[in-house]
Amino acid sequence: KGAISLDSFTFDKIVGGSFDVLVKIDKQYPYGDKEDAWKDFSERIGQLKLPELLLGQVGVQDYGDKMNDDLRERFDVKADDFPVHFLFRKGSTTPVKFTGEVTVEAMSRFLVSELGIYIGLPGCIEALDKIANGYLAAASEERTKLMSQAEAIVAEQKDDANQNSAKFYINVMKKINEKGAEYPLQEKTRLEKLVQSKITEEKKKAMKTKLNILPSFN
Template identity: 35%
Template sequence: MYWTFAYLFFLFIISSKAHTPGTVTVDILTFDKIRNNFDAVLAKFDDKYPFGEKYDQFKRFAINVANSKNLVVVEIPITDYGEKENEMLALEYGVKKEDHPVYKLFLKGKSKPIDYTGDKTEDDLRRFLSHNTNIWFGFPGTVEEMDRLAEQFFVASSNNDENTQKSLLEKAHEAFKKLVDKKEQMSGKSYIKIMESVIKQGSDFFKREGRRVENLLKGKITNEKKQELQHRANILLSFQSLTVTTDKEL
């Protein structure tokens, strides 16, 4: 009797992990229906009952992007026993069990998915989507319009295009005037200060400032100061995030 109860309880716990909040679980019969009706579909090929740090990262990611427009995150559970669930999908997209979890981005109108090759963390997954779609995934302390300008500013800085840099700085000032929320205003000032510093000191400022903020975060600081610095680090990523994409494409 005890072992029967324990076994049933174990099955209940395991089954509760079969679905991740913020995602849609699909199979070979439903995947194309989802894929063809959304602008962007991020598919995770994985064990049916995943666990561990990589899964914890994915859970946080899925919850935080659940309300994003034109994006759906799907889970494709794969088993190598019994009916071998979704084995054909795994074969079709070249997914191997030893690589789980495997992420692929399907964009509407594109015949082939974009393979994700970065670290399997929440931040890197959001960065990957930001690079390959027009969907904005804001980190704490960032502002969407400022992020768009930051990306353009980074490109101009990489090309030593001072005229475009100054033009974008002017646009940042105009965008700042429209901010009403006090927290966004504080963030807006950070974007502007970073742009001004890069124009004066060159694009190396991105790395120097990043290291400075990182070192400060490692020290003994108040929770308020830690949050302020983390927001600045996130804002710097809005400029630096394209570094990863640019390097890989060269």
């Protein structure tokens, strides 16, 4: 449960091995909202018990022996940018940098998008996520069947929040049929810009729910 501490000696024993590893490079004693989000995120991932994913953290000392500063330099991280998060896929030491907002939801979306793992994000409905997961690759006839299955699940939703989420899955499926396989990525880019703009918190929350759902169409 939680993240394991990595240093200059242990880093290459873990990264590049048989696990996907998300690594946080940060100052030695971090604090604040981003650190709180990382701790909450680590706890959530730990609870999921995902067998092929590890979370690691590197604490960089900026005085004395400058412990782990070699890792900061190796990955071209500036201290002013702390914390920086990198995903290393199993068998690889080439990092994929996380560039989103440091929140539980955004980091979870990143892992869903990059690794295709299932993390039940707020607003997501597991049965619809499974349908969405195969939708892009499905032929026209198969998409019709998947759409019917999805509509049946929408009809089962009782509360308004779930209904709204479920309807968004259907909307994305229709848009994919109209605009092509690039639609989920295009919509993700559009919504990410909107979330950063001056909109009400209520609208922002609705946008974030949609952003949680979109990686299911991978």
